[in-house]
Amino acid sequence: MAAAEGITIIYWGIKARAYPAQVIAAYTGLKLKTDSDRANTWPADQPKTWFGALPMLEDGAVTLNQSIAITNYVGRKAGIQGETDSEFGISQMLISECNDIFEILNKAQYAEDKKAAWKEVWEEKLAWEFHCLTNIIGDKETFTGKYLTGDLSIWATLDIIVSVKADALEKFPKLDAFYKRVLAAPGLSEVTKMWSYYKPE
Numbered sequence: 001m002a003a004a005e006g007i008t009i010i011y012w013g014i015k016a017r018a019y020p021a022q023v024i025a026a027y028t029g030l031k032l033k034t035d036s037d038r039a040n041t042w043p044a045d046q047p048k049t050w051f052g053a054l055p056m057l058e059d060g061a062v063t064l065n066q067s068i069a070i071t072n073y074v075g076r077k078a079g080i081q082g083e084t085d086s087e088f089g090i091s092q093m094l095i096s097e098c099n100d101i102f103e104i105l106n107k108a109q110y111a112e113d114k115k116a117a118w119k120e121v122w123e124e125k126l127a128w129e130f131h132c133l134t135n136i137i138g139d140k141e142t143f144t145g146k147y148l149t150g151d152l153s154i155w156a157t158l159d160i161i162v163s164v165k166a167d168a169l170e171k172f173p174k175l176d177a178f179y180k181r182v183l184a185a186p187g188l189s190e191v192t193k194m195w196s197y198y199k200p201e
């Protein structure tokens with residue numbers, strides 16, 4: 001019954017760990033609802049989770065935690081996990097890369113000296129990640145050559161970063177072009193309105 005109603009993600013109305021899955025659904029037109037009311041009663045739902053934390057996905061009889069699994073589940077439902085081994089592998093590599101970037105952002109968010117931590121994020125840590133991503137995208141339109149789970153996850157992560165620092169991609173024109181191309185997709189206008197969780201000040 002519930003499956004026919006589509007997927008629900010229980011999470012706060014912010015751009016953070018659930019954002020790649022939310023972007024994938026919005027971009028592909030997959031039915032997905034974010035239930036922030038339930039998140040706002042947290043920890044009321046904690047006993048229903050597998051690992052005691054949000055986001056949580058519900059789809060009929062399926063209950064999932066761990067944002068990477070949730071991203072992959074939504075990507076599979078949307079049919080964008082890749083056709084070849086190579087597409088699947090690169091897409092998965094990109095999802096892991098998003099996790100590394102989230103770790104970088106989380107460390108700065110909770111650093112004692114936030115100013116110094118965010119300076120290091122912009123000037124060193126993300127500069128390195130963006131350099132690597134630039135090598136992967138090369139002259140292609142996307143990283144895998146298609147709009148797969150990993151490509152859209154990287155896009156969601158870049159959007160979080162741009163929400164924090166509007167000119168973050170200025171020195172990385174290939175990433176900036178990819179970012180702007182996907183941003184123009186009509187399906188994304190609602191989901192991108194959420195606030196970014198990360199605040200440098």
Ligand SMILES: N[C@@H](CCC(=O)N[C@@H](CS)C(=O)NCC(=O)O)C(=O)O
Binds near residue numbers: 017055065066068
């Ligand atoms: N590895 C988990 C991390 C989940 C996590 O840290 N969730 C945080 C919010 S982003 C949370 O639920 N915090 C509330 C709590 O732990 O009580 C994932 O990727 O989903």
